[in-house]
Amino acid sequence: MIVAGWVPIFLREMLLFRRKLLRVGYLFSAMVTPIIYLIAFGLGLGNSVKMAGSDYLSYLIPGLVAMSSMNNSYTWVASGVNLNRLYFKTFQIFVQAPIHPSSILTGEVLAGMVKGLFASMLIIIVGLLTSSTFSLTGIFIATLILNCFLFANLGVITGMRTKSHEDTATYSNFFIMPMAFFCGTFFPVDRLPNFIKWIIYILPLTHTNVIMRKGSLDEEGLFSLGILAVYAVAFFIYGSRLIRKYSE
Amino acid sequence: MIEAVELTKNYGEVRAVERVSFTIPQGEVFGLLGPNGAGKTTTIKMLTTLSRPDSGRCTIDGFDVVKSAFDIKGRIGVVPQENNLDRELTAFENLLIYAMLHRVKDRNKEIKAALMMVDLWDRKDSEVTHFSGGMQRRLLLARALLPQPSILFLDELSIGLDPQIRRQMWDMIRKTKIQGRTVILTTHYIEEAENLCDRVGILSRGKLITLDTPANLKASVGEYIVEQIDQEGKLMQTICKSPEEARELAKNKEAGVTIRKSNLEDVFIKLTGERIE
Numbered sequence: 001m002i003v004a005g006w007v008p009i010f011l012r013e014m015l016l017f018r019r020k021l022l023r024v025g026y027l028f029s030a031m032v033t034p035i036i037y038l039i040a041f042g043l044g045l046g047n048s049v050k051m052a053g054s055d056y057l058s059y060l061i062p063g064l065v066a067m068s069s070m071n072n073s074y075t076w077v078a079s080g081v082n083l084n085r086l087y088f089k090t091f092q093i094f095v096q097a098p099i100h101p102s103s104i105l106t107g108e109v110l111a112g113m114v115k116g117l118f119a120s121m122l123i124i125i126v127g128l129l130t131s132s133t134f135s136l137t138g139i140f141i142a143t144l145i146l147n148c149f150l151f152a153n154l155g156v157i158t159g160m161r162t163k164s165h166e167d168t169a170t171y172s173n174f175f176i177m178p179m180a181f182f183c184g185t186f187f188p189v190d191r192l193p194n195f196i197k198w199i200i201y202i203l204p205l206t207h208t209n210v211i212m213r214k215g216s217l218d219e220e221g222l223f224s225l226g227i228l229a230v231y232a233v234a235f236f237i238y239g240s241r242l243i244r245k246y247s248e
Numbered sequence: 249m250i251e252a253v254e255l256t257k258n259y260g261e262v263r264a265v266e267r268v269s270f271t272i273p274q275g276e277v278f279g280l281l282g283p284n285g286a287g288k289t290t291t292i293k294m295l296t297t298l299s300r301p302d303s304g305r306c307t308i309d310g311f312d313v314v315k316s317a318f319d320i321k322g323r324i325g326v327v328p329q330e331n332n333l334d335r336e337l338t339a340f341e342n343l344l345i346y347a348m349l350h351r352v353k354d355r356n357k358e359i360k361a362a363l364m365m366v367d368l369w370d371r372k373d374s375e376v377t378h379f380s381g382g383m384q385r386r387l388l389l390a391r392a393l394l395p396q397p398s399i400l401f402l403d404e405l406s407i408g409l410d411p412q413i414r415r416q417m418w419d420m421i422r423k424t425k426i427q428g429r430t431v432i433l434t435t436h437y438i439e440e441a442e443n444l445c446d447r448v449g450i451l452s453r454g455k456l457i458t459l460d461t462p463a464n465l466k467a468s469v470g471e472y473i474v475e476q477i478d479q480e481g482k483l484m485q486t487i488c489k490s491p492e493e494a495r496e497l498a499k500n501k502e503a504g505v506t507i508r509k510s511n512l513e514d515v516f517i518k519l520t521g522e523r524i525e
Contacts, residue, residue, distance in 0.1 A: 008348035012334065015341055089332035096296055097349035098321040247300040248293055 005099030009107025013080070017115065027122075033071070034064045034123050041186060043130075051187065054133060061127035061134045062212040063185035065120050069144055070205055073116030074151040074158070074176055077108055078168045081159025092248075101243040105156055105236065112152030113145065120144055139221070143211040146228050150204055153235035160242040184209035204231045249273055250295065250399070250430065254304035257290050264290040266454040267304065272447075274398075277421065277431040279445035281438070281512060286451040288434035289329050292403045295432065296326050308399065322350070325392035329403040329434075331384050335377040339368055339387055342376060343394055350395035362390040365420070382413040389420060400424055402433040406440060418444055438513045448512060452520045466510045469518045474498050476505045487514070 020026040041060055051059035085091040094104045127134040158171045182192065183205035192200060200206050207224035214221045250272040257265040265287040272278045280288045293299035295306055297317040305312060311319040333342050343362060347355045363369040366386035376384060385405060392400060402421070406414040414437075421431055421444055435441050441448050442462045449459040458465060470487035472494040478484050487510065488494040498505045 003348055003351075005349070008345045011348070012337070012341075012345045015337055015345075016334070019336055088334075089328065089330050090334055092298060092326075092328060092332050093346060093349065095298060096321055096324070096326055097346075098318055098351070099349060100318075248298050 005097075005103030006107035006110065009094060009104055010110050013107070013111030014114065017111070031119070031122050034068045034119075035126070037064055037067075037186075038123075038126060038130075055131075058131045058133040059213075060186065061123070061131055062140070063209055065123045065127070065144065066147060066205060066208045066212050067180045067185045068123050069116040069120040069148050070151045070179065070208070071116075071176065072119035073112045073148040074155040075172065076115045077112035077152045077155025078158040078162075078171070079165065081108060081156055082162050082165055082168050085159065086163075086165065095243075095246055101246075102236075102240045104243050105153070105239045108156050109149060109152040109236075109239075112155055113148040116148035116152065117144070120148070137215055139214065139217055140212050143208055143225070143228070146225075146232060147205075147208040150228060150232045150235060153232065153239050156239040157235060157242060160239070160246070179203050179205040184213075204228055249310075250278075250306070250308050250432070252291075252295070252304070252306040255291065255294055255301050255306055256303045257287075257294060257299060258302050263454050265294070265301075268451070268454075268456045269304075270449055270456065270459055272430060272432065274430055275425070275428055276446045277425050277433070277444050279441040279448040280432070280434045280451055281436065281441045281448050281516070282434075282451035283436055285453075287454040288451055289403055290454075291451070292326075292401050292432070292434055296324055296401050297321060322395075323397055324399045324401060325395065325397035326401045327385075327388045327392045327403060327405050329407065331388065333376045333384060333387060333391075336375060338373050338375055339363060339379070340372040342387065343391055346391050347394055352395050358394055362394045363387075365393070366390040382409050385409060385413070385417070389417065393424065397429070399430045399432070402431065404434055404436070406435070406437065414440070438511050441512055450512070450516055450519065452516070457519050458515070462512060465512060465515045469510055469515050471510050473508050473510050473514060474501075474505060475508065476501055485514075487518070 038060065041056070043057065045056055049056040081091065124136065158168055162168050162171065182196075182200050183189065183203050185205070189197060189200050189206055204227065207227045210224040211217070211221050211228075217225065252271075253269050254267045255265055255269070256263070256267055268287070268291060270278075280291060282288055290299065294301050295308070295313060297313050297320055300314055305314075307313070308320045309323060313320055334345070337345070340359060340363070343359045344355065347359060352358050360369060363372055366389060368383060368387055368390065371379070371383070376387065379387065389402075389405065405421075406417050409417065418440070421433070425431055433440075433444065445462060447459060447461050448465060449456050450465075451457070460468070470489050472488040472491055474486045474488060474494050474497050476484050486497055488497060491507070494507045498507055
């Protein structure tokens with residue numbers, strides 16, 4: 001049976017992912033950061049802090065899901081593409097295969113989304129067990145999937161552009177970590193000084209947090225969804241272009 | 249047929265390949281011989297669509313490697329110099345992914361045939377990380393042949409292999425030639441180039457300095473070499489056109505003189521003043 005070009009790339013990642021899942025270390029590393037935040041901020045501060053009219057734990061969990069989906073979708077793809085391209089050279093077999101560059105991107109992105117959704121699912125389970133007000137809605141799940149798609153695409157872009165594996169950490173420190181802390185994961189963006197607020201509103205995770213904390217899509221939610229969609233399309237087009245222009 | 253015209257590739261200030269031209273007819277085993285850094289791998293990367301030439305052009309069966317890369321990718325099999333197998337996957341999984349990428353029909357049957365060809369069928373479920381270097385090179389060859397490519401590129405196929413495995417690889421290459429495939433191989437093993445190649449191009453510092461059959465190349469420098477170690481331990485060599493000339497020369501020298509047939513390294517030394525290895 002002939003399969004679509006992205007299928008073998010996705011399958012390869014899933015075969016590798018399955019092996020990682022069997023190692024306790026992988027599960028632990030996927031969960032450890034958000035769980036630490038959950039314990040330190042949610043359970044530690046949660047009883048004494050109110051945020052946006054609810055207890056802090058309920059406020060925090062959607063933010064941790066957004067952050068975790070971003071981190072895992074982005075990091076695994078960025079480092080995977082970078083290592084496969086520069087060190088293991090397995091990226092060469094994709095480039096030399098008779099498939100379209102967007103198929104390579106699609107396979108990598110879908111695999112990144114699975115990893116992001118898997119890590120998010122672990123936080124969601126913890127959230128459902130610890131918070132009485134946290135619930136899953138259709139718009140929450142749709143935004144989560146879009147967030148994973150967007151950041152997996154950004155991961156491919158980083159993996160394609162960086163000239164060494166160390167560079168991926170630099171990108172992460174400059175773009176991913178600030179987003180994790182300032183884009184509404186731990187506190188509302190309104191509390192930031194005005195001069196940096198507009199920068200934060202440009203960043204995609206801010207809009208993921210906005211939608212994921214809403215039960216329905218109002219005007220602000222629709223605007224944020226539009227922003228996320230623009231980012232997703234732009235990253236996909238740019239990622240495809242980078243793969244199409246790939247030359248060693 | 250492969251036709252390269254004035255292929256040039258620079259990496260920053262370094263000119264890796266400079267105006268390299270050659271034509272390879274269907275069914276030929278063509279060798280690119282040269283020391284490390286001569287431009288062999290860069291040439292192969294350009295021919296296999298992995299690297300874009302800065303200038304010049306190359307066509308494979310009439311398709312341009314830059315403009316019609318998609319058409320070329322379905323015709324070629326590549327064994328790269330650097331092992332790019334997925335070490336955490338099994339041999340079977342590695343070939344399965346490759347077969348899917350290349351739209352191989354009847355995948356399981358073809359994978360079994362490929363693994364049996366390289367004597368790895370009984371290790372199909374072992375992770376590649378547990379394979380020896382020779383087994384990994386054999387698996388790379390099986391993978392490259394899986395889609396039945398009409399052109400096979402082998403970049404330093406036998407590097408790091410022991411002589412027995414190397415000869416097994418040579419037998420497999422001869423078999424692919426019998427099947428009508430074009431084979432382009434790079435090597436810095438003189439013996440490999442002489443044993444396998446119909447024609448050999450010698451690269452030095454990115455330039456193709458000569459191209460001919462191994463016999464003609466050797467004849468061009470003289471077919472016999474008279475060698476003697478001098479009192480300072482330096483190897484002295486004299487090239488002779490005939491065995492009579494070589495014997496006559498040896499007679500006039502002191503003990504410790506040997507006469508041997510010339511090889512492609514002698515050609516390389518004569519043309520460049522350097523050694524290959």
